[in-house]
Amino acid sequence: MSDVARPKSSKGRNGRLLSGEEDLLLSACAESRRDYLREVVVMALETAMRQSELIALRWELIDLAKQTAHLVDTKNGDSRTVSLSTTAVALLKHRRPPGRATGQVWTGITTEAVKQSFQRACEPADIQGLRFHDLRHEAISRLFERGLHAVEVAAISGHKDLRMLMRYTHLDARKLAAKLG
Numbered sequence: 001m002s003d004v005a006r007p008k009s010s011k012g013r014n015g016r017l018l019s020g021e022e023d024l025l026l027s028a029c030a031e032s033r034r035d036y037l038r039e040v041v042v043m044a045l046e047t048a049m050r051q052s053e054l055i056a057l058r059w060e061l062i063d064l065a066k067q068t069a070h071l072v073d074t075k076n077g078d079s080r081t082v083s084l085s086t087t088a089v090a091l092l093k094h095r096r097p098p099g100r101a102t103g104q105v106w107t108g109i110t111t112e113a114v115k116q117s118f119q120r121a122c123e124p125a126d127i128q129g130l131r132f133h134d135l136r137h138e139a140i141s142r143l144f145e146r147g148l149h150a151v152e153v154a155a156i157s158g159h160k161d162l163r164m165l166m167r168y169t170h171l172d173a174r175k176l177a178a179k180l181g
Contacts, residue, residue, distance in 0.1 A: 015134025016141060016170045024125035031124070034117040036106050039091055041118070041135065046088040048139035048157045050075055051111050051132050059101035064089055071158075080158050140168040145175050 029038035061070040067084040118132045159165040
């Protein structure tokens with residue numbers, strides 16, 4: 001066993017969008033044959049929800065007046081209520097069917113379909129190596145850059161462990177420098 005090396009722990013990914021990539025990505029998503037893709041990407045950037053949480057999002061668990069969405073089935077097994085930005089609320093209001101809405105927000109969509117559509121949208125945008133899950137990194141980093149504290153960000157993202165939350169956080173040094181004056 002002396003010749004067997006222990007696996008090294010992963011350094012994680014630095015999943016931030018570069019300058020201008022968000023506009024290119026959203027434009028490519030809008031031009032995609034999948035009309036839902038742009039909305040799902042915007043919601044991912046606004047809420048820091050996992051892809052599976054977005055796809056499972058149900059109208060009856062969304063309170064637009066309180067700007068919240070309750071997630072029942074999350075990766076860590078605990079339910080949580082996510083605060084929704086005004087952008088996310090506006091998107092959902094626009095998407096909401098008339099009358100009492102029930103069922104999934106994006107019906108008939110699978111996580112695999114989102115993954116494949118997202119990768120296809122990255123090609124014309126000339127964005128290399130970006131995964132849908134990187135949008136979660138981007139969203140969490142943006143929450144910190146907006147001035148939210150770790151406990152507040154963890155409440156939105158669902159992280160129980162501060163070390164794991166920090167792996168998802170990639171702050172822009174220029175924005176930190178601006179805060180220093």
